[in-house]
Amino acid sequence: MPEIRLQSVTKIFGRKVEAVKDLSFIIEDGEYVSLIGPSGCGKTTTLRLLAGTIIPTHGNIYFDDKSVENLSIRDRNIGFVFQHFAIFPHLTVWENAAYGPKVKGRKKSEIDSLVEHALKAVQIDDKAELYPPSLSAPDWQKTALARVIASEAKVLLLDEPLGALDQKIRGEFQIFLRDLVKNEGLTAIHVTHDQAEALTISDKVAVMNKGRLVQLGSASDLIFTPNNIFTSFFVGESDFLESVVIKDRETFAEVRVGQSTIKVKNMGIARGKRAVVAVRREFFKVHKYEDKIETDNFLPGVVVRDQFLGLLRRVKVKLENQQIVEIKIHAKHPIRFKEHEKVKLVIDPASTRCFEYPEAGVASALEM
Template sequence: MSEIRFEDVTKIFGRSVEAVKDLSFIIEDGEYVSLIGPSGCGKTTTLRLLAGTILPTKGQIFFNDQPMENVRIQDRNIGFVFQHFAIFPHMTVRENIAYGPTVRGRSRKEIEHLVETALKSVQIGDKAELYPDSLSAPDWQKTALARVLASEAEVLLLDEPLGALDQKIREEFQLFLRDLVKKEKLTAIHVTHDQAEALTISDRVAVMNKGKLIQLGTPADLIYHPNHLFTSFFVGESDFLEGVVIDDTKKEAKVRIGQSIIKVKNMGVEKGKRVAVAVRREFFQVEQISTKDLSNSLPGIVIEDQFLGLLRRVRIKLENQQIIEAKIHAKHPINFKENEKVRVNIEPSITRCFDYPKEGIASALEM
C-alpha cells in the first residue's frame, strides 16, 4: 500500500490559470478518498498530478515519502479506471488482463497466476474468453479493475468510473468497488460529480472549489460538522439564516434573526458579529402555529408544499423576509397550505454558525 502526501502543490496552466493552488493533504495507506466539487474546481487536475501526466508548477507530491518529481508514469505503480471503458476491443477479457504484467516482463507462469487471481477477485472468471463487445457495462469496468490488479498497482485512480452505469447497477457497483479496494489493500482516489456516491464509498471526502481544498473529512463530518461555509452549501442542501450574535458566553450562542432569538452551536462566534447560521434542509422541523410553544423556532408563512416522492419541500418566508426550504417526510401528518402561519423549529446542536462573509453569501459561494 502507499501513503500519498501533497505539500503546497500548485499547478498553473499558461501564464496565469491556477488549476489547483497550495494543496496540502495526506491520504493514508489503504484509504479510499473521493474528490468532489463543481466543474473546473481542480479534481481532474489533482488526479493527473498524481498520475504524473502533468507536473506541479510548485510544491511536491510524495508516495511513501518518496518525491515523485522525477518518477516516470510507468514507475509510479498506479492503476487507472475511467468512465469511458479503456480496454482493448480486439483482445479477450483474459488478454486484456494479461496486458499489464506482459509489458512488465513477467514470466508466463506469473502472468497466468496474476490473471487467474484477478479474474477471481472481480468475479468474471466465466467471461475470461469473451471479447469486450459481448460484455455488459459493469463487466467492462470489472475487466478494467482486473487489469489494474494483475499489474500489481498499489494506487488506484478512478475518474468518474461509474458514470456510464445505470442508477440501480451503479449503486450495487459502489459497494463492490469499495469491498474490492479494501480486500486488495489498495489506496484509492476517486473523482466523481455524484455526492451520494462519494459519501457512500469513501473513508474521507475532499471538497474542492476554485482549485483549493476546502475540507477533507469523513462523510459524517461533511454532513454534520462542516467547517466551512462552502462545505455546508455544496454538500447536500443547506439554508443560511442571517443574524447577529447577542450572547457568546455559553456552549450555545444566542443569535437574533429578525425579531426572534434562537440558540445555535457556538463555534467561537463573537457578540455583536453578523453571522450566517447554516441548517440542512432535512433538519428543519415545521409545525403549525397552534402547536405548543417551540422554544427554538422562527415564525414564517408557507409559500408552497411540494411533493417530491419520498420527501416534500416546504418553502417558507420567515418574518425577516428570508425564504428557506424545509425537506420533510412525504408521510408528515400535516399538509401545509399556502399562506399558513407556521413555526420552524431548529435544534441547536445541528446548526453551524459562520462569520458572515464580507463579500456577501452569494459571492462567497461562487463556484
C-alpha cells in the same frame, strides 16, 4: 504501500488558468478517497497530477515520502480506470489482464498466477476467454480493474468509473468496487460528480471548489458537521440565516435573526460579530403558529408554498426578516400548510452550524 501527500500543489495551465491552487492533503495507505465539486473545481486536474500525466507548477507530491520529481510514472505503481473503458477490444479478458505483467517482463508462471488472482478478485474468471465487444458495460469495467490488479498497482485512480453504467447497476457496482479496493489493500482516489456515490463508497470525501480543497472528511463529517459555508451548501442542502451573535459563553451561542433570538451551536464566533447559521433543510421541524410546543427555539414565519414531491415535501417559509427559507419534511407530514399560514420553524441547536459572516456576503461563499 504508499501514503500520498500533496504539499501546496498549484497547477497553472497556459499563463493564467489556475486549475488547482495551493492544495495540501494526505491520503493514507489503504484509504478510499473521493473528490467531488462543481465542474471546473479542479478534481480531474488533481487526479492527473497524481497520475503524473501533468506536473505541478508549484508545490510537490510525495508517494511514501518520495517526491514524484524523482519518481517516474511507472514507479508510482498506479493503475487507472476511466469512464470510457480503456481496454483492448482485440484482446481477450485474460490477455487484457496479462498486458501489464507482460510489459514488465514477468515470467510466464508469474503472469499466470497474477492474472488468475486478478480475474478471481473482480469475479470475471468465468469470462477469461471472451473478447470485450461481447461483454456488458460492467464487465468492461471489471476487465479494466483486473488489469490494474494484475499489474500489481498499489494506487488506483478512478475517473467517473461508473459514469457509463445504468443507475440501478451503479449502486451494486459501488459496493463491489469498495470491497475490491479493501480486499486488495489498494489506496483509491475516485473522481465523481455523483455525491451519493462519493458518500457511499469512500472513507473520506474531499470537497473542492475553484481549485481549492474546501473540506476533507468522512461522509458524516460533511453532512452533519461541515466546517464551512460552501460544504453546507454543496453537500446536501442547507438554509443560511444571517445573524448577529449576542451571547457566546456556553455550548450554545445565542444569535439574533431578524427580531428573534435563537440558540445555535457555539463555534467560536465572538459576541457582536455577524454570523451565518447553516441549518440542513431536513433538520427544521415545522408547526402551526398556534400549536403549543415544548421549545422556544424557533423562528416565526409565513408559508409561501407547501410543495408535494412524492419523495418528500418542500415548504417555503418567509421569515420576519423577509428571507425565504425552504425546508424538507416527510411526504406524509400530518399537516398540509396553506399559503400565508403562520408557522413556527423549530431549530435544534445541536444540529446547527455557525460560521463567520463572509466579508463579501453569503453569496460570495457559494460561488462555484
